[in-house]
Amino acid sequence: MKVSEIGEFNLIDRIKSMIGRHGDDVRIGIGDDAALVSFDGSEVLLTTDVLVENVHFTNEIPPHSIGYKSIAVNISDIAAMGGKPKHILVSLSLPENTEIDFVDEMYKGMIDCAKKYNAGIVGGNMSRSSEIVINVTVTGTVEPENLRKRSTASVGDSILVTGSLGGSAAGLLAIEKGIVDQGGYHNNDLIKKHLYPKARIEESRFLAKLGSRAVEDISDSLFLDLSNICLASNVGAVIDVSKIPVALEAKEIKKAIDCNPLNLALSGGEDYELLLTASKEQAKNMIESLMIETGTELSEIGEIVEGSGVRLIDPDGEEFDYEKSGFDHFKGAK
Ligand SMILES: [Mg+2]
Structure with a gap:
């Protein structure tokens, strides 16, 4: 059987069951945005991501933004856990003819x-390959009161982004x-969010203090990442599509x-915004306070309900007609 036949998520599940149970020093293992492990009493977040030429980026993308994004996407996973990044390892595989520039x-x-x-690159590794492959690992710290997981959404929670x-x-x-324009990348607002995503560290830590419950960053898509929260928390979700904050860039490109x-907005992915749940009472306060603070x-955008899976509705409460099309790394069309 080929990996394309089972897809990314099933492949991860398969590996997770091969690895089996962890020792007591693993607080959070496979299945969240980052792992949380303990070293002699102190707890450390660990996360890693790989960027592959012609899968995640092409030679049209400026190298400065490839580098920036390779770090930002990892820091976004630390943000999703309520933590702060500390140290970074970078492993690079490069074709021999890669320009030093x-x-x-x-x-x-x-x-x-x-x-x-406020993180530092402390090491890495280099190898020869046919395409450029960038693997980044980031460590982080998180205080117990700020730690957030995917598995803590409760029925009746508001869903926020x-x-x-x-x-x-x-x-x-x-x-x-x-x-x-080839030369205008850095000044072009339309593509800035794709090239230079923000990791919501400050926002996540502030929202934790205000009572966020389940938190994840949106890397695959709103639909798929909310499905992850539902699965991990054993709940369902209803989204009112009219409340989704569609980016200006998405309206502009039309x-x-x-x-x-x-x-x-629903299935594009790579926005690296925070997707979170909170009690309805807290949600109102969070919306106002986050704007003032950051x-x-x-x-x-919706509510956590009993059951499973993500349902999309329009403002009248009718079922929204939409075909799920989030990006799956092996099954995907790209
Ligand atoms: Mg993530």
């Missing part, structure tokens, strides 16, 4: 991102369809390319 620029991006979030969704997918479309901005928008 490419490596320099990529590392400048990595260093810029690490500095922004930071920022807006679909901006990254819109940027990717713009690049793929060649509607941005002028140039025939696409549905709402679908980009300037980041927080939107209430």
Whole structure:
């Protein structure tokens, strides 16, 4: 059997059952945004991500942003746990003919991102390969009161999301369809969210203090990542699609390319916004307070219900007609 036949999520489940039970020093193992392990009393978050040329990026993407994003996506997983990043390891596989300038620029991006979030690159490894592969591992710390998991959503909770969704997918479309200037990448707002995602460290830690329950970052898509929270928490979710904060970029790209901005927001992925649940009473306060504290928008988009899976409804409460199409790394069309 080939990996494409079972898909990414089934493959992870298969590996998880092979690994089996962990020792007591593993507080959180496979299945959340990061692992939490304990070393002689202190607890450490561990997360890793791989970026592969022609899967996650192409040679049209500026190396500075490839480097920046490779670190930011890992720090976003630390944010989803309520933590702060500390140390970073970078392993690189490069074709022999890679330009030194490419490596320099990529590392400048990595260093810029690490500095922004007060983390430091402390080591790594290098190998030869046919395509560029960047593997980043980030460690972090989290106080027990700030630690957040996917498995703690409760029936009746509001579902909230930071920022807006679909901006990254819109940027990717713009690049793929060649509607941005080659030289203008850094100044082009349309593709900025795709190239330079924000990790919501400050927001997550602030929301933890205000009583967030289950938290995850949106990497695959709103639909798939909310499905993860539902599975882990043994609950269902109902989303009112009219409340989803669709990114300006997603509305903007529609002028140039025939696409549905709402679908980009629901299934585009790579927005790295926080998806969280909180009691209805807390939700109102969170929306106001987060804006005052960080300037980041927080939107209430639905409710956690009994049952399983994610249901989409329109403002009248009718079933919303939408075909699930989140990006699966092995089964996906890309
Ligand atoms: Mg994640």
